[in-house]
């Protein structure tokens with residue numbers, strides 16, 4: 001049997017101790033950074049964020065790095081007067097120098113200064129989640145995490161999380177202070193967390209925030225070759241999966257996904273998101289969407305229930321060609 005049916009949307013807990021949120025959140029990065037620079041429109045992005053709240057979406061993901069810095073200001077503007085309805089997640093631990101180069105900085109001083117600057121830009125007295133954007137190999141994780149735990153004790157942050165981490169790193173941090181959430185990439189073409197990190201999070205009561213759940217847009221079918229991406233779009237240069245050859249080979253995955261979506265009466269984006277959510281109810285997905293049509297389409301994915309047949313066909317899609325970074 002193919003096809004899907006509608007179901008009531010239940011909120012999902014962001015870990016044992018975290019708030020319950022809509023299974024679909026909103027990734028805000030693309031509103032200010034990396035993608036389609038000439039299409040960025042701050043007022044449209046603010047309308048999208050406010051519409052997300054109206055649709056019941058409540059988890060908003062940003063980082064000091066996005067922009068850099070402008071994405072947090074944008075989110076702060078959009079949430080003015082509505083902060084109580086939102087769960088705000090930001091990140092620290094990637095620093096950008098005057099020349100625009102990005103480097104890891106897990107020093108306690110950097111984490112503290114970054115968090116305080118994020119709060120000022122967001123216009124908030126606390127964030128709900130602060131993720132360590134990347135572990136800094138030059139600083140013992142215990143030191144970085146200890147500094148983040150202090151921010152919790154001071155009330156500046158409700159929960160702390162890790163991004164792009166291994167099971168060993170999760171355990172090291174969790175022994176010092178509870179890891180609220182792990183934010184790793186999970187999508188039909190990035191399945192690595194299914195092997196170990198996601199089951200580990202489940203067993204420890206840690207929430208899992210799936211970033212890039214649409215494969216940075218590839219899984220929507222919006223572009224099939226690099227030339228379909230807008231000029232200046234970071235995907236053209238920075239991600240191996242978006243090279244001419246990788247995209248040519250990855251089209252097989254896209255064609256199968258598109259055929260399945262047509263059969264099921266949904267869009268490829270909706271099937272891709274439903275597959276992510278179906279992995280475990282510890283998972284929430286944060287697709288990036290700048291426009292109201294994309295936002296609405298993605299929100300509807302929360303009510304798509306995959307039949308066993310569709311799920312099996314999605315599970316069997318070919319692996320991606322090309323590295324993530």
Ligand SMILES: NC(=O)c1ccc[n+]([C@@H]2O[C@H](COP(=O)([O-])OP(=O)(O)OC[C@H]3O[C@@H](n4cnc5c(N)ncnc54)[C@H](OP(=O)(O)O)[C@@H]3O)[C@@H](O)[C@H]2O)c1
Pocket residue numbers: 026027028029030031035061062133163164183184210211212213214215216217218220222269286287288289290291293294295297298
């Ligand atoms: N922790 C980390 O290291 C890390 C890394 C990357 C991202 N993230 C977070 O994860 C969030 C999501 O990742 P992402 O934005 O990179 O990738 P994504 O969610 O996989 O894909 C976003 C792309 O898909 C497009 N899109 C969204 N919905 C669509 C739809 N229904 N139909 C057609 N196209 C659609 C978006 O276009 P429009 O923008 O034009 O709507 C955008 O180009 C980010 O915003 C960020 O918060 C975290």
